[in-house]
Amino acid sequence: MPMYQNGEVDPAVKALEARQDEIMRKLYELKAAVEGLAKTVTTPDADLDLTVSSSLSSQSSSSTTFKDTADLDTLLGKDLGALRDIVINANPAQPPLTLLVLHSLLCQRYRVLSTVHVHSSVTSVPPQLMSCLGPRHADSYARQLFQLGFTLIWKDVSKLQMKFSVQNMCPIEGEANVARFLFKLLAPYPSDPALATLVDSWVDTAFFQLAEGSAKERAAVLRTLNSSLGRNPWLAGPEFSLADIACYCCVLQSGPASSTPTNVQRWLKSCENLGHFRPAKLLLQ
Numbered sequence: 001m002p003m004y005q006n007g008e009v010d011p012a013v014k015a016l017e018a019r020q021d022e023i024m025r026k027l028y029e030l031k032a033a034v035e036g037l038a039k040t041v042t043t044p045d046a047d048l049d050l051t052v053s054s055s056l057s058s059q060s061s062s063s064t065t066f067k068d069t070a071d072l073d074t075l076l077g078k079d080l081g082a083l084r085d086i087v088i089n090a091n092p093a094q095p096p097l098t099l100l101v102l103h104s105l106l107c108q109r110y111r112v113l114s115t116v117h118v119h120s121s122v123t124s125v126p127p128q129l130m131s132c133l134g135p136r137h138a139d140s141y142a143r144q145l146f147q148l149g150f151t152l153i154w155k156d157v158s159k160l161q162m163k164f165s166v167q168n169m170c171p172i173e174g175e176a177n178v179a180r181f182l183f184k185l186l187a188p189y190p191s192d193p194a195l196a197t198l199v200d201s202w203v204d205t206a207f208f209q210l211a212e213g214s215a216k217e218r219a220a221v222l223r224t225l226n227s228s229l230g231r232n233p234w235l236a237g238p239e240f241s242l243a244d245i246a247c248y249c250c251v252l253q254s255g256p257a258s259s260t261p262t263n264v265q266r267w268l269k270s271c272e273n274l275g276h277f278r279p280a281k282l283l284l285q
Contacts, residue, residue: 084164089162095283113150190241229264252284
C-alpha cells in the first residue's frame with residue numbers, strides 16, 4: 001500500500017478504499033432487494049410498491065418473561081441457509097397491536113430482520129405505522145445475519161393474514177390465530193389442558209367481546225377481568241401469557257385505561273413495566 005515517508009497512508013488510497021466499501025454496501029443492498037422481490041412474487045402480494053423500513057434487534061437470546069423457551073428449528077424447520085420469513089398482511093385502519101407486542105418479544109429472543117411494506121391497494125399510511133417495527137438497521141442488507149424475517153405489509157384486507165411457508169402453507173387468518181402462532185415461537189403453550197384452555201378462552205374473549213362486542217359486553221368482560229386479577233397477578237395464574245398480551249391490547253383499544261376497574265389498572269401498569277407493550281401504546285397516543 002502506498003505510504004508517505006512518515007508512514008501515513010496516501011489520502012488517495014484511503015478515498016479509493018472508502019469508495020470500494022460503499023460500492024460493496026450498495027451491492028449487498030441490491031442483493032437483499034432482489035431476494036425480497038423473489039419472495040414476494042411467490043405470494044399474492046407481488047405488487048408491493050414501497051419498502052419503508054428494515055430493522056434488526058439482536059438482544060440476549062434469553063428472556064426473563066418466560067420460564068420455558070421455544071426452539072426455532074423445531075417449530076419452523078432446520079435453517080438451511082435461507083432466512084425464515086413470516087409475512088403478515090394487515091389493514092392500516094385496524095393496526096394489530098398484539099403483533100407489535102409479540103414482535104418486540106421475538107426481537108428479544110431472536111435476531112429479527114423486520115421490514116415494513118405498503119401494498120398498492122393502500123393509498124396512504126400514517127408515519128407511525130410506517131415505523132412501527134423500528135428504524136432501518138445498517139446491516140439489513142446482510143440477510144445471513146438474521147434468524148427470522150418479520151415482514152409487515154399494510155394492505156386493504158378484511159382480515160389479518162399471515163404466511164410462513166408460501167409453498168405449502170395456507171394463510172392463517174385473524175389476529176387471534178396469528179398471535180397464537182407467533183407466541184409459540186416464544187414459549188410452548190401450557191402443558192396443563194385446563195390452563196391452555198383458559199389462555200385460549202381469554203384470547204377469544206379479548207378479540208370477540210372486548211374488541212368487537214357491544215358496550216354491555218365490554219363492561220361485563222372488564223368486571224370478569226377485575227375479578228380474576230384480584231386473585232392472580234396475571235390472567236392465566238402466576239405466569240405471564242398470551243392471554244395478557246391479547247387482553248391488554250384490546251382493553252386499550254376499547255377505551256381509556258383510567259375508566260377500567262382498580263385491579264385492571266394495576267395489571268395494565270404491570271404489563272407496561274415489562275417494556276414490550278410500548279410499541280402498541282405509542283400507536284394509541
